[in-house]
Structures are given as structure tokens and as C-alpha cells.
Amino acid sequence: MTSPAIFAPRSGVLARAADWAIRHPRMFVFLMVLPIVLWLGIVYIGALIALLMQSFFSIDEFSGVVQHEFTLKTYAELLRPSNFAIIARTVAMAAAVTLASAVLAFPMAYFAARYARGKWKALFYIGVMLPLWSSYLVKVYAWKLVLAKEGILTWIFAQLHLSWLLDAVLAIPVVGGNSLSVSYLGTFIVFVYIWLPYMIIPVQAALERVPAPLLEAASDLGATPKQSFRMVLLPLALPGIVAGSIFTFSLTLGDYIIPQIVGSGRLFIGQAVYTQQGTAGNIPLAAAFTVVPIVIMGVYLWGARKMGAFDAL
Amino acid sequence: MTDAVSFRGVSRHFGSVRAVDAVDFDIRDGEFFAMLGPSGSGKTTCLRLIAGFEQPTAGHIEIYGTRAEGVPPYRRNVNTVFQNYALFPHMNVRENVAFGLRVKGVGKAERTRAAEEALALVELAGYGDRRAGALSGGQRQRVALARALVNKPKVLLLDEPLGALDLKLREQMQEELRRLQRALGLTFVFVTHDQEEALSMADRVAVFADGKMQQVGTPEEIYRRPSSRFVADFVGSSNVVPADFAGAGQPGEWASLRPEDIRLDADGREATVLTRAYHGRVVKLGLDLGGQALTALVAPGDTLPEPGARTRIAWDAAKVHVMGAGA
Numbered sequence: 001m002t003s004p005a006i007f008a009p010r011s012g013v014l015a016r017a018a019d020w021a022i023r024h025p026r027m028f029v030f031l032m033v034l035p036i037v038l039w040l041g042i043v044y045i046g047a048l049i050a051l052l053m054q055s056f057f058s059i060d061e062f063s064g065v066v067q068h069e070f071t072l073k074t075y076a077e078l079l080r081p082s083n084f085a086i087i088a089r090t091v092a093m094a095a096a097v098t099l100a101s102a103v104l105a106f107p108m109a110y111f112a113a114r115y116a117r118g119k120w121k122a123l124f125y126i127g128v129m130l131p132l133w134s135s136y137l138v139k140v141y142a143w144k145l146v147l148a149k150e151g152i153l154t155w156i157f158a159q160l161h162l163s164w165l166l167d168a169v170l171a172i173p174v175v176g177g178n179s180l181s182v183s184y185l186g187t188f189i190v191f192v193y194i195w196l197p198y199m200i201i202p203v204q205a206a207l208e209r210v211p212a213p214l215l216e217a218a219s220d221l222g223a224t225p226k227q228s229f230r231m232v233l234l235p236l237a238l239p240g241i242v243a244g245s246i247f248t249f250s251l252t253l254g255d256y257i258i259p260q261i262v263g264s265g266r267l268f269i270g271q272a273v274y275t276q277q278g279t280a281g282n283i284p285l286a287a288a289f290t291v292v293p294i295v296i297m298g299v300y301l302w303g304a305r306k307m308g309a310f311d312a313l
Numbered sequence: 314m315t316d317a318v319s320f321r322g323v324s325r326h327f328g329s330v331r332a333v334d335a336v337d338f339d340i341r342d343g344e345f346f347a348m349l350g351p352s353g354s355g356k357t358t359c360l361r362l363i364a365g366f367e368q369p370t371a372g373h374i375e376i377y378g379t380r381a382e383g384v385p386p387y388r389r390n391v392n393t394v395f396q397n398y399a400l401f402p403h404m405n406v407r408e409n410v411a412f413g414l415r416v417k418g419v420g421k422a423e424r425t426r427a428a429e430e431a432l433a434l435v436e437l438a439g440y441g442d443r444r445a446g447a448l449s450g451g452q453r454q455r456v457a458l459a460r461a462l463v464n465k466p467k468v469l470l471l472d473e474p475l476g477a478l479d480l481k482l483r484e485q486m487q488e489e490l491r492r493l494q495r496a497l498g499l500t501f502v503f504v505t506h507d508q509e510e511a512l513s514m515a516d517r518v519a520v521f522a523d524g525k526m527q528q529v530g531t532p533e534e535i536y537r538r539p540s541s542r543f544v545a546d547f548v549g550s551s552n553v554v555p556a557d558f559a560g561a562g563q564p565g566e567w568a569s570l571r572p573e574d575i576r577l578d579a580d581g582r583e584a585t586v587l588t589r590a591y592h593g594r595v596v597k598l599g600l601d602l603g604g605q606a607l608t609a610l611v612a613p614g615d616t617l618p619e620p621g622a623r624t625r626i627a628w629d630a631a632k633v634h635v636m637g638a639g640a
């Protein structure tokens with residue numbers, strides 16, 4: 001029996017659909033991206049635009065009713081010292097958290113990308129991802145106990161006869177406080193802990209793509225380890241650091257739970273949005289507060305691109 | 314004259330693997346030295362030992378009379394052209410070439426001038442603003458060469474630099490490397506697994522196998538007087554036969570008989586043709602001479618015997634190289 005050179009068309013709905021898709025690659029791609037475009041375009045972007053519009057409305061100070069008329073009054077309110085302090089505080093915290101995350105993440109990511117193999121690599125991924133599997137609230141409350149005045153950290157410092165050091169740190173104005181759990185420093189520690197994995201993973205992925213011979217070439221051409229790092233490794237890892245910093249920066253900008261549980265009690269942007277749209281019922285001001293992180297991230301990405309952070313992609 | 318590089322009992326072991334095992338050799342100042350061997354023979358590790366990427370487990374390495382053990386790559390005036398070029402993807406061609414000068418603190422105007430000069434040397438003048446990624450394989454190769462040469466190294470190391478190029482480009486680059494080496498009078502150390510490349514380019518060739526250096530000498534010495542069965546077979550393939558069979562040396566010794574030295578001769582010994590393959594310039598015959606398999610390369614012609622036919626072959630006893638009993 002001879003076999004045909006071309007087989008007969010397949011039957012069955014799925015088989016025919018698959019064959020059709022192969023014959024029409026452009027339609028296939030269109031159908032694949034359609035759901036995500038609908039979701040992003042209508043549900044997500046649409047909601048964002050509605051929010052943006054809210055920020056151009058204002059609230060009647062006597063009746064508390066939202067007036068649906070275009071005004072910049074709400075944005076002017078945003079710049080009042082008490083509100084501006086919230087923004088400055090949040091941005092400073094987000095910047096500090098991002099910087100600390102990058103500094104902590106880099107050596108870990110470098111080890112995982114360059115040296116860890118097989119079992120060690122699996123261990124690295126589990127170690128980084130494991131904290132993400134447990135509840136965010138549980139972790140934050142756990143940190144509150146760790147950092148509390150009667151907590152384990154105070155105890156450890158006492159056992160090491162280093163209580164004076166802890167007291168000295170807490171005595172630093174602004175960032176210090178009665179105990180770590182009611183200070184900016186405590187908020188900072190918890191933020192870094194919670195968002196660190198979001199920095200490690202993209203940095204590790206970026207470092208993984210840097211071929212090892214490039215570093216040998218740099219060294220061969222006379223670059224000291226410091227020069228190799230600054231002129232070759234860091235520029236090539238920068239897209240990963242920027243990607244990670246987008247996470248750590250924007251997540252810190254928007255978070256309203258951590259500073260509420262661990263911190264000095266002064267408001268961050270997320271908390272401001274929460275109180276304005278909830279108890280205060282000032283939806284326009286809440287919307288205006290929400291626009292702030294979006295604008296900041298936009299400026300940040302634009303700046304990163306200008307600086308060539310994505311050139312190596 | 315001080316030798317450019319000397320290895321004295323140099324070993325590099327990775328755990329139980331002896332990548333380089335008690336190797337001795339000297340590379341002379343200004344010579345084109347090829348290290349030839351199959352993959353895993355230790356030739357690339359030797360190159361990395363000279364560059365400083367590896368440190369010897371035992372033995373001593375001297376570069377122009379100075380001990381090199383423990384000296385990091387960035388403290389050696391030795392530069393490498395990497396197998397896959399290892400150009401920096403975030404820099405353009407000029408920045409790549411000027412990198413070595415930049416890390417040494419050479420001013421911008423001076424290093425731009427030197428980079429352009431080096432690019433002109435490899436016939437890539439005017440390519441400075443291009444991205445490394447936008448170049449062809451041959452052009453990247455030249456950039457890698459310029460990037461190394463701009464530093465005026467005492468020794469230039471080339472790690473299978475032509476491996477990724479197609480045949481035509483390869484031959485062109487071989488000539489060009491030779492020309493550059495002569496013009497600059499630099500010591501070139503060239504690693505390759507291609508015996509023809511090693512023979513045609515180098516002043517001297519070192520043949521490696523299993524982490525040991527098998528033989529070092531001029532291409533002609535290596536080809537005409539291989540010291541062992543391995544060298545005879547790896548460099549240009551050979552018929553390794555008992556010496557008395559070939560008509561030279563003592564019983565018990567081995568001899569190398571090059572395929573091109575066997576000729577069809579009506580007065581010769583009778584052999585059976587097993588295979589015949591046309592290679593263009595030559596025809597390769599697989600022969601059986603009294604139970605001894607032989608390969609012969611003969612000129613193409615109308616009267617070549619068919620497989621299965623009988624023919625008569627001969628060779629000059631002077632062309633037979635006796636390697637001794639241990640080979």
C-alpha cells in the first residue's frame with residue numbers, strides 16, 4: 001500500500017480550527033491578544049481614565065457633594081503643606097526602599113546567576129519565592145512583633161550587649177522613635193523585606209543574560225574588578241534593576257497597610273487615598289492623590305529611558 | 314632574547330580532571346605560535362593560563378621573564394581575542410575598541426584617535442559609530458582584534474578566532490592575521506583544532522592531547538616527523554603501520570606513511586581497492602595490502618581502479634617516518 005504525498009484534511013472542530021489558525025497566522029495572533037486588549041483597554045485603562053476625571057472635580061465644602069465641573073481646585077489642595085508632606089514622605093520612603101532593595105538584591109542575584117547550579121539554584125528560587133506564598137498581613141504583623149519594644153530584636157540586642165546601639169539608632173531624629181515598630185526605620189525595614197523578591201528576580205534574570213566572557217574580556221583589557229562592575233556588569237544589569245525598581249518603587253508608593261501597622265502613624269499616599277475616599281468621602285482628592293504615583297512612575301520611566309537603562313535590552 | 318612565554322611543569326587540574334598536566338614549552342618573542350589539539354586537549358586552558366583567567370595548580374609560568382602566577386588578567390600586558398568575540402553589547406564599535414585605553418585612564422581625544430587607528434588597521438575605518446550587534450561575524454572578528462591590538466599587548470592570544478566564520482572569510486582572515494602579525498612584530502598565540510590552519514599560519518605548532526603536549530616544532534617537522542601515532546594521525550591523517558611493513562626501521566617499531574606519498578605504480582606491491590572517493594583535487598583510495606588497511610591520495614585520472622579491483626602501489630622508503638616502538 002502506498003501512502004499519499006499530501007494527507008486528507010482533518011475532521012473535528014478543534015483540529016479544523018487549529019489548521020485554520022496555521023493558515024491565517026495574523027488572525028491567530030489577533031485572536032490571541034483580543035481578550036487582553038479588551039481587559040486592559042476597557043476595564044483597566046477605562047477605570048483609570050474615570051479616576052483621572054474624578055480628580056478634576058471638586059467637593060462642596062459645606063454639603064460634601066461632588067460637583068461634576070472641571071476645576072483644578074483639588075490639585076491645588078494637593079499642594080497644601082499637610083498634603084504635600086504626605087507625598088514627599090511617601091516618595092522619600094519609596095526611593096530609600098528601592099535603593100536598599102537594589103543594594104541587597106544585587107549580590108544575591110549575582111550569586112544565583114553566576115555561581116548557583118542545580119540544587120543551589122532551586123534553593124535560591126524557593127528561598128526568594130517562599131515569603132511570597134504566605135499572607136502579606138501575617139508577615140507584616142509578624143514584623144510588628146519582631147520590631148516591638150518587647151520584641152525579639154530588642155532582646156537580641158540586649159543579649160549581645162548592644163542595647164546602646166539600638167538606642168542610638170532610635171535616637172536619630174525623624175527616622176527613629178520610641179521603638180522600631182513605631183518609627184520610619186521600622187516601616188522601611190518591613191517595606192524592604194516585603195518587596196525585596198520583586199527586585200531580586202528581575203536583577204537575577206538580567207545578570208543571567210550577561211555572558212561570562214564579557215567580564216573576562218573586561219578584565220583582559222585591563223579593567224579592575226571595580227571598573228568591570230561599573231562599566232560592564234552594572235550597565236548590562238540596569239534593565240533588570242530598573243524593572244525591579246518599578247516594582248519596589250510603585251508598590252511602596254501605593255501601599256497603605258504597612259505604614260498603618262508598623263510606623264509612626266503619619267500618613268502615606270495610600271493611607272491618604274484610603275481615608276479620603278472612605279471616612280472623609282472626598283473622592284476627587286482621593287483620585288488626585290492616586291494620580292501622583294502614576295505621574296511619578298511615568299517621569300521615572302521616561303528618565304530611565306533617557307539615561308539609557310533599556311539600551312542593552 | 315627572553316622568551317615571550319615559558320611554561321615549566323605547568324598543571325591545571327579541575328578536581329580529578331587534569332586539563333593541563335605537567336606541560337613545558339617556550340614561545341619565542343615575535344613568533345606566531347599555534348596550539349593545536351582536539352577539544353578537551355588542554356590547549357584552551359593553556360591559553361587561559363597565559364591570559365590569567367586560570368591559575369596553575371602546579372608549575373611556573375613566565376611572561377617575558379616575569380613570574381605570572383597569581384597575577385590577575387588586568388595586571389598583564391596580554392590581550393585576548395575571544396572565541397565568540399565577547400564584544401560589549403551596550404557600546405558602539407569605537408567604545409569597544411577604546412575600552413582598554415579608557416580603563417587605563419587615557420584621555421578621550423587620544424583614545425578616540427587610537428581606536429580609529431586600530432579600526433583602520435583591521436580595515437574597519439568609519440565603522441566606529443555602529444553597534445556591535447549590527448555587524449557581521451567577520452566584522453565582529455575584526456573589531457575584537459582591533460580592541461585587543463589597540464592596547465599594544467606584549468602577547469596577543471587568539472582563542473579559535475576563526476571558528477565561527479565560513480570558509481572563504483576564514484581563509485581571508487588567516488592571511489590577514491598573518492599579515493598583521495608580521496607587520497606589528499607581535500607574539501601571537503593561536504588556539505585551533507584545525508590542523509590545516511595551524512600548519513599554514515604558524516611559525517611553530519604545539520600539538521596537545523589529553524592535557525599533555527605531544528610535540529612542538531615547525532609545521533614541517535610536525536607533519537614530516539610526527540613523534541607519535543596521535544600526532545601522525547591528528548595532523549593531516551596518516552597511515553600508521555609497522556615499520557618493517559613500510560620497509561624502514563626495526564621490527565616492533567611503528568612508522569607513519571602519509572597518504573599522498575603512496576602512488577599507483579605498475580612495479581609496486583599488489584593491493585585491493587576497497588573504496589574510492591572523489592575529492593576534486595585528489596581521489597582518496599581505501600586499500601588493502603596483505604591485510605594492512607591503507608589510505609592513499611592520488612591525482613584524479615581516467616585510469617583509476619574501481620572498488621573491488623586490484624592495483625599496484627609503491628612509496629619511497631625515504632618518505633616513511635619511523636616513530637619508534639612506543640608510538
